[in-house]
Amino acid sequence: MEFLIILIILVFYGISYYIKKRVVPKIKGALGEYKVSTKLKRLKKKEYLILNNVLFKIGNSTTQIDHIVICKSGIFVIETKNYKGWIHGHENSEYWTQTIYKYKKKLRNPIKQNWVHVYAIKKILSEYNYVKYFPIVVFAGSGKLKNITTTLPVIYTNKLLKTIKKLNEQENLSYNQMKLISDKLHQFNIIDRKENRNHVKQVRKQIRERKKKEKLKICPRCGNGLIKKKGKYGRFYGCQNFPKCRYTLSIN
Numbered sequence: 001m002e003f004l005i006i007l008i009i010l011v012f013y014g015i016s017y018y019i020k021k022r023v024v025p026k027i028k029g030a031l032g033e034y035k036v037s038t039k040l041k042r043l044k045k046k047e048y049l050i051l052n053n054v055l056f057k058i059g060n061s062t063t064q065i066d067h068i069v070i071c072k073s074g075i076f077v078i079e080t081k082n083y084k085g086w087i088h089g090h091e092n093s094e095y096w097t098q099t100i101y102k103y104k105k106k107l108r109n110p111i112k113q114n115w116v117h118v119y120a121i122k123k124i125l126s127e128y129n130y131v132k133y134f135p136i137v138v139f140a141g142s143g144k145l146k147n148i149t150t151t152l153p154v155i156y157t158n159k160l161l162k163t164i165k166k167l168n169e170q171e172n173l174s175y176n177q178m179k180l181i182s183d184k185l186h187q188f189n190i191i192d193r194k195e196n197r198n199h200v201k202q203v204r205k206q207i208r209e210r211k212k213k214e215k216l217k218i219c220p221r222c223g224n225g226l227i228k229k230k231g232k233y234g235r236f237y238g239c240q241n242f243p244k245c246r247y248t249l250s251i252n
């Protein structure tokens with residue numbers, strides 16, 4: 001009898017842990033993306049071509065992009081985040097922080113994440129090397145942006161359409177070119193569910209490996225050692241291979 005109770009408790013904790021770690025982030029992410037895609041639907045169909053939740057496979061790695069908007073001035077690449085609390089961050093740092101009262105958590109710098117997405121699209125659209133790119137990070141949750149130092153737009157959902165329209169001023173692409181670009185991106189989009197699951201697995205593996213290396217003070221980007229350095233924002237770990245490699249890690 002006792003054994004059975006213990007077993008039930010363990011199973012219960014296992015399930016709630018799984019929900020907290022795996023299910024909730026997924027739902028939150030999907031909700032944020034849904035919020036942004038409904039906003040984007042309000043853009044005129046003849047002026048803006050939209051792709052939501054795109055998955056590209058380039059070489060051996062896959063890249064997931066929340067939203068792509070193609071218009072006359074170029075391509076908007078939108079990364080959506082759904083966070084609570086206060087968000088702090090710097091355009092060039094590896095991590096940003098989320099604080100909720102005394103609770104502190106690191107998150108990957110979404111601007112850097114989004115640059116990876118821009119490069120992936122550039123690779124697919126290599127014959128359109130004249131296209132201009134506009135990366136945007138959107139915070140769709142209740143999170144408050146505090147001390148975000150950046151030259152690129154990091155905004156709330158309600159500023160998204162205004163930001164896009166404001167940056168869409170130059171006529172760089174004809175509608176025909178926009179359509180060709182959109183078709184090409186659609187062709188490269190893997191909507192396959194199995195690929196999607198593999199992508200999630202691969203990302204988790206990459207994160208685990210990066211954390212392992214950071215613990216051992218090895219640069220995850222180039223494999224050289226990470227050494228303590230002093231900068232104008234205090235002490236931090238930097239790559240030995242600087243200035244060739246600019247990887248940094250905060251000391252905590």
Ligand SMILES: [Zn+2]
Binds near residue numbers: 220221241246
């Ligand atoms: Zn390095």
